[in-house]
Amino acid sequence: MRNALETWRSEERPEIGRKQFSKVILSGGGAHLAGLDASLARAFACPAEVLGAADGPGRPPEPRLLTAYGLALHGLGLSQAGISLSTQRVRVQRHRRARFPFLAAAAALLVIFAGLLEVSAYRNLTERQATVNRELEHLRNCNRIVPDLEASQQDIEFHQRVLIPFVEKGNHAQRFLRSVAKLQRAKERMLGESGHPEGWVIYVADERSFHAGKPKADGAGAGRGAGSGFDPFSGAATAGGGVTAAAGDPFPNRVVVTDLEPVRSMVAAVYTTHDAKEPYRLIKSLVAALNPPDPAATPPGKENPPADPDADLLAGVDLMPESESAGREDVFLPWVEYFKRHEPSDKPAGFRRFVLRLPFASVDIQEPPAAGGAPK
Incomplete structure (x- = not known):
């Protein structure tokens, strides 16, 4: 002890x-x-x-x-x-039996939580499935409507093309008169040493009519209206320009509206007095007056000229190359005859002749696209 x-x-x-x-x-x-x-x-x-x-x-x-x-x-x-x-084994068993209600409660809570998660996931999947089904049904409806829409689009394009001659005919006279008025105002810019205009316009027409007056390839039928083209005022048929006029055609005045091109430019024939030092001075003044004004070219401190109501009518006005204007000497023929009676040469030294192309800044007709194609 x-x-x-x-x-x-x-x-x-x-x-x-x-x-x-x-x-x-x-x-x-x-x-x-x-x-x-x-x-x-x-x-x-x-x-x-x-x-x-x-x-x-x-x-x-x-x-x-x-x-x-x-x-x-x-x-x-x-x-x-x-x-x-008690032994360790008995104490562990007793501890487990004492804690079993808590274990059962925790297991029950876990099962309930897992069940709630499953229910929530099921509801979400059900809602998403319903949404997808609605979208699929909507796509099926659209798929059924697409052929009808395409057919309607083709009908719209067809009727738009059918209206092209009417729109072209209705706007042609107005554009022609506006072009003549703009040429009249621009002619005042061709001032000589005397301070008076020294030039005049002898011919104005749309470019299609201008080229239609060229002689045929075989040299026969020369003269205005003898070539290809289409007159939107009368609907007269010629060989080309959206019109079929083949020999033996039962419909010689037929207009193929799908091939008809709108008038995009005018042509003007001009005479100016000859300046030996600056032979192109007068025509350059006319071209500058026909084109849209350049704000940067206005001298500082100088008042702007009165507003031109047709300032935006034309754009890119320039001389037509002789290779393109060749064949329309008949335009100048009356004046050549006049000069012959007054001067010995058909090309008098006192005057120069020019052919101008007057492109429109915009066209009234936006050509509808071909079936299935992109708009131009």
Whole structure:
């Protein structure tokens, strides 16, 4: 017992191991050994007493029943300190049984949460499936409507092309008059040394009519209207220009509206007085007056001229190359005859002749696209 006490003191914390015993309590079967309590009291210098459970009223405590008494109190739940003599396996099983309700509750919550997730996912998938089905139905309806829309588009394009001759005929006179008026105003820019205009316009026509007046390839039928083209005023048919006039055609005045091109430019024949130093000065002044005004070319501090109502009518006005105007010498023929009567040469030195191409800045007809093609 002394060895056990010394071992305990050496292993215990110093502040506890150095303390003196205040009492020695004996229990168990060895507590009845004679003189044991007195010997321990002398050895530890403290009182010693026997601790046990009473076997009955008036009987001394029985130390051998102390363990059984404590286990009985523990089993009845009356003990203040929980002491278990069960093995580790039994304690683990008991702990599991005690925690099983919490485990079951956690499992139930997990199952409920997983169920809610499944329900939410099912609802989302159902809604998405319904949306996809609606879109598919919409696409099916569109697919059924597309042929009708294409047919309607073809009908619209056909009627648009059919209207081209009417629009061209209705706008031709207005454009012609506006071109003549613009030429009249621009002619005032061809000023000579005297300060008066020294030039005049002898011929104005659309370019298609101008080229239509050229002689045929075989040299026969020279004269205006003898070539290819189409007169939008009368609807007369010639060989070309959107009109079929083949020999033996039962419909010689037929207009193929799908091949009809709108009038995009005019042609003007001009005479100017001859300037030996600057032979192109007058015609350059006329071309500059016909083209849209350039704001950067206006000298600073100089007032702008009165606004031209047809300032945006033409664009890119320039001389027509002789290779293109060749064959329309008949335009100048009346004036050549006039000059012959007054001067010995058919090309008098006092005058120069020019042919101008007057492209329109825009056309009234936006040609509809061909079936399935992109608009021009």
